[in-house]
């Protein structure tokens with residue numbers, strides 16, 4: 290039993306294992322954190338623009354991770370690199386003791402999404418190169434600014450707790466988070482505050498809309514022969530790939546409505562006059578719950594077996610990624626939402642709205658409402674029978690292992706198709722910068738809530754244990770020895786990196802990336 294009085298006169302009353310800050314004091318902290326974030330707006334802009342300019346794909350986030358960890362070390366965080374056998378994964382920690390609050394966000398880009406920011410039509414920086422066609426350049430900068438704003442207060446007030454920052458490596462491949470869970474990266478963590486770019490400030494709890502998935506590559510092996518001279522001596526692996534592809538397209542009609550499945554052929558053989566000995570096809574198989582994802586995977590295995598029988602080839606498969614359907618924590622989401630209401634949406638400029646409306650028009654959207662000006666409601670669970678599928682995020686795996694929420698922040702323009710050059714347009718403009726500042730304020734305030742009100746963490750775990758996982762258990766799709774697919778995207782980056790390097794942002798020479806590229810903001814069709 291003791292009472293500690295901080296420099297600002299915080300009364301921390303420690304009794305029967307409970308510590309709490311007086312609400313008025315917590316409000317002062319939150320106001321101070323918001324001001325701190327505002328003061329770091331320039332730092333946020335530099336980090337957002339820098340990561341945007343790297344434009345790296347999943348597992349190849351080499352410059353991105355080098356840059357972000359250097360920032361974190363500069364600010365006193367201890368960084369552990371190469372987490373879970375992924376060269377671009379890391380964990381950065383500051384502080385000590387409980388609670389441990391883990392702030393995460395994704396860092397990878399999208400193929401073919403190179404795009405000049407602030408320009409409301411397709412205009413690549415490097416034709417064919419990847420880019421931030423999802424806005425994953427903004428989330429870790431948001432978390433860094435939020436953490437720094439809280440760190441100042443923790444240092445001065447001697448608040449116990451550990452801040453842990455971590456990147457969603459290869460989120461577009463659902464390639465990392467299930468591995469982090471398997472390898473115990475979150476074993477001491479109390480709450481995960483994840484954040485993902487959106488077009489409003491929002492948060493939800495319960496079963497989310499959308500799907501989980503397994504990402505599986507099937508490889509067939511046959512025998513080469515002269516395609517004209519002795520085709521009867523060959524066995525074509527490409528035939529097996531094509532039959533599996535056709536088979537899946539037929540089967541699709543007889544799958545449940547919420548499913549999503551898509552594939553690409555990653556190897557179609559070497560050259561036409563040599564019967565292809567090896568060929569590969571890569572599927573994303575998505576469904577809204579674990580048993581149905583597993584069912585689809587079993588169907589695909591059977592189909593591979595059938596294609597191999599038809600072509601007299603052999604098959605193997607490898608899991609390249611996996612993401613669980615998401616379930617977010619109610620008490621934490623309610624805490625986040627209260628802070629969202631405090632912070633509110635950014636005050637968009639006329640230039641911001643002009644860019645947004647011009648892009649919505651460019652894409653042929655029936656209406657051009659521009660940027661969000663009204664906050665979303667707090668979203669509750671989506672009933673399984675109402676979930677008609679959609680995208681996935683491997684944050685789902687984390688959400689089934691400890692209390693987790695995703696804060697969405699307004700750094701992008703509503704009404705975009707996603708995974709497209711158009712989603713990169715706002716991602717290094719004042720829209721992204723202001724969205725990050727708003728999101729960082731919410732994130733910082735929520736961390737302060739968790740640091741000073743342990744009862745939130747207690748009810749978060751109560752919800753997690755006694756509601757969320759009471760009847761539904763996490764059954765991972767990967768095994769103890771499943772390696773992460775860190776070879777992915779290496780060839781694409783090898784092809785484009787030298788050209789992309791010429792356009793990396795240099796904040797010592799240019800105020801913004803827009804300035805470096807010589808872009809007038811906004812640039813719209815005349």
Ligand SMILES: [Zn+2]
Nearest residue numbers: 395423460485
């Ligand atoms: Zn994403």
